[in-house]
Amino acid sequence: MAKTKSKKFTPCKISPKTDTLIRNETNTIFTIDLLGFNTMINIVYDIKVYRQTLKDIIKEDDVVVELGCHVGNSTRIISQLAPHGKIIALDKGTESREKLDELKKEVKTPIEFINADVRLHETLEEVGQKVD
Numbered sequence: 001m002a003k004t005k006s007k008k009f010t011p012c013k014i015s016p017k018t019d020t021l022i023r024n025e026t027n028t029i030f031t032i033d034l035l036g037f038n039t040m041i042n043i044v045y046d047i048k049v050y051r052q053t054l055k056d057i058i059k060e061d062d063v064v065v066e067l068g069c070h071v072g073n074s075t076r077i078i079s080q081l082a083p084h085g086k087i088i089a090l091d092k093g094t095e096s097r098e099k100l101d102e103l104k105k106e107v108k109t110p111i112e113f114i115n116a117d118v119r120l121h122e123t124l125e126e127v128g129q130k131v132d
Helices: 046-055 075-079 096-104 121-132
Strands: 006-009 019-023 030-032 038-044 063-067 088-092 111-115
Touching: 006 121, 063 075, 075 088, 075 096, 088 096, 088 121, 096 111, 096 121, 111 121
Parallel strands: 019 063, 063 088, 088 111
Antiparallel strands: 006 038, 019 030, 030 038
C-alpha cells in the first residue's frame, strides 16, 4: 500500500477581503483565509484524504475556487459543505460544462463555471475578479 503524502505550508499574510479555497486537478488545496490573514496550502495525493480535508477546512459560507473540477464530483461535496457560500469551478474539458450545468440545478450553493485553462494568467485574472 502506497503511503499518502500530505504537506502543509503557511507562506504569508494577505490583505483582508474574503475566505477562499482553491483546488486543482492534482488535489492541491490552497486555502486563503483573507479575513484572518492566514494562508494554507495542503497538497494531497489521495482522493479520500483530499475529500476528508475538504470536510475539515470548508466552512458553510466560504467562497471556493475549484481548479480542474472535471465533471463535478468534488464540486458536489463542496456544495454540501458550503451551502451559503459560492463555488467558482474551472476546467478546460469539453464534458465539464454539461455536468456542471446539471449540478447547478441540483444544489443550493451558487456555482459559476469557467471553461478555461487554469494555467493561463488571463484565466486566473478572471477568477480573481469574480472572487473580489
